Amino acid sequence: MEKIKIGWLIAGALGAVLVTCAVLVYARYRRDMRTTRERVQNLGSRVIETDCGPIEYAAFGEGYPVLVIHGIFGGFDQGLVTARGQLEEGFRAIVPSRFGYLRTPLPADASPAAQADAYVCLLDALGIERAAILGVSAGGTSAIQFALRHPDRCSALVLVSSNAPGETEAGLPPKPLAKVLFRSDFVFWLLTTHFRSSMGSIMGVPQGFELSPEHEADIAETMETILPVSPRAEGALFDMYVSNPDINTGYPLEEITAPVLIINAMDDPLALYDNAR
Structure with missing residues (x-):
């Protein structure tokens, strides 16, 4: 007893x-x-009414306009991190939240082509005739479409670790599971707060790569822009299951007339170097 x-x-x-x-x-x-x-x-974003519907964006700097297009799980805040890390003085960064992210709604047609058209609508609303475009990761798909569909509005195309045609090593989770996970702020808070090392592959860190303090700070800053994930869920789901695969539908890349700069690490586990080539 x-x-x-x-x-x-x-x-x-x-x-x-x-x-x-x-x-x-x-x-x-x-x-x-x-x-x-x-x-x-x-962070000072605003929602502007355009001919393509409401679009959230932020802007900073003075000079030649550059559209900065964020990747999956992003939003204008992730784009701001990219812009401040990539652009020097002399440029005006225009950083939208893509369809389904934060305060930009997901329309019935949210295809990469429709996203590219929305960038034109945003430029029109801001009174900008031409701009360069910088697409990162999943944002590269619509950036490529912008260069293809609107050569008169695109002065240059820059792709950083971009989605590209070809096979990838990353498998997709079952969509019903992804819908639950992507809408859970708590799950993503746990991952980014208590299991940060396991999130490295999602951030494109090669397995076994030794991070410097500067690398760790950059990754931590980008991880902050994943939260809250729930208002980014619709865009992330669309990217993963529709927008990213669209790159393999036969884009006529040879028809791009703007100057193109492609930046891609040889050991990137997500944006594969062979695909970028």
Whole structure:
């Protein structure tokens, strides 16, 4: 009988510890998500009405206009991180949230071609005749379409670790599972906060690559732009299952007339070097 009592006491103590840990974790989650939402709200984006519907964007700098197109799980905030890391003085960065990300709704036709047309609508609304375009990762698909469909509006095309025609090594999760995960701020908070090392492959870090403090800081800054993930879920799902595969439907890349710069690491596990070539 005494052993049974001790067993119950131990079980009760462990239960109390687990409950306390769960409460503390959830409290931190709520605090971090509040901070993250405030961060996005304070970045100064606006929603502008265009002939293609409402588009959220941010802009900074003075000089030649450059459209900066974010990748999967992004939004204008991720684009701002890219723009500030890639553009020097003398350029005006125009950074939209693509269809289904943050405050830009996902329309019935959200194809890469429609996204490219939306960039033209955004330029029209801002009174800009021509711009260069910089597409990163999944944003490269619509950037390529912009160069193909609107050569008179595209002065240059820059692709950084871009989606490209060809096979990829990354398999897709079942769509029903992805729908649940991509809409869960808590799951992505856990991944980016407590399992950050396992997120490296999602950020394009080769297995076994030794990160410098500067690399770690860059990755941490980009990971911050994944949260909150729920208002990015529709865009991320569309990218993964529709937009990214569209690159393999036979884009006439030889018809691009604008100057093109392609930047791709040879050991990138996501944007494969052979595809970029």
